[in-house]
Amino acid sequence: MIELMRPIRTRLMPMNEKIERIRKRAKEFALDECSHDFSHTERVLKLCERIGKSAGANMDVLMVAALLHDAGLREELEHKKDHAICGAEIAEAILREEGFDEDFIEKVSYAIRVHRYGKGVVPTTIEAKVLQDADRLDAMGAIGIARAFADKRSKRIYDPAEKPQSYDPFAERSVLTHIKEKLLKLKDSLHTDEARKIAEERHRFLEIFVEELESELKGLK
Numbered sequence: 001m002i003e004l005m006r007p008i009r010t011r012l013m014p015m016n017e018k019i020e021r022i023r024k025r026a027k028e029f030a031l032d033e034c035s036h037d038f039s040h041t042e043r044v045l046k047l048c049e050r051i052g053k054s055a056g057a058n059m060d061v062l063m064v065a066a067l068l069h070d071a072g073l074r075e076e077l078e079h080k081k082d083h084a085i086c087g088a089e090i091a092e093a094i095l096r097e098e099g100f101d102e103d104f105i106e107k108v109s110y111a112i113r114v115h116r117y118g119k120g121v122v123p124t125t126i127e128a129k130v131l132q133d134a135d136r137l138d139a140m141g142a143i144g145i146a147r148a149f150a151d152k153r154s155k156r157i158y159d160p161a162e163k164p165q166s167y168d169p170f171a172e173r174s175v176l177t178h179i180k181e182k183l184l185k186l187k188d189s190l191h192t193d194e195a196r197k198i199a200e201e202r203h204r205f206l207e208i209f210v211e212e213l214e215s216e217l218k219g220l221k
């Protein structure tokens, strides 16, 4: 009975209180590791706030989608399922329990379902575009490099035998190849003007890092 009453009670709450409840629930799904812990979600949320306003996004939908966008990651790491699909399903279940209306849930679910870079989906909603941009920006610049090395799936710094190919999220690649296959391509996949502005310096930093690393590896420095 208490569970049945919860959606009705939460439906009447102000949106900022609802979002705080979602933040707490999202934290329960965060991984305990450097690359995809809850600090990644918080940075994506901040970037969404910065980009979303100028892009004219529905900020409530966007903030909830940002908080829950990686809720499916554990399923991907443990069972090789697509974290965007699992995340969208988890978000739908949470938001129904929390009494959000179906239209809101569908918008959040869509943004999460299409956020993954490897799928190459160009979203049809502005909230989904901003979420993709924010998530991609957090994989660029100094933080992007730090996250790439911290990622549990990273086994080697570089591998001279590897040649960059098209990006496969499930392929085992050295960090240097991963930067070339994915991180250096992110700049050209962004949708919003504000994200493109933020990306300029971050992209340049990635290029400088790769140039430096390769000169050191070749013994030129």
Ligand SMILES: [Fe+2]
Residues within 6 Å of the ligand: 040, 044, 069, 070, 135
């Ligand atoms: Fe993410």
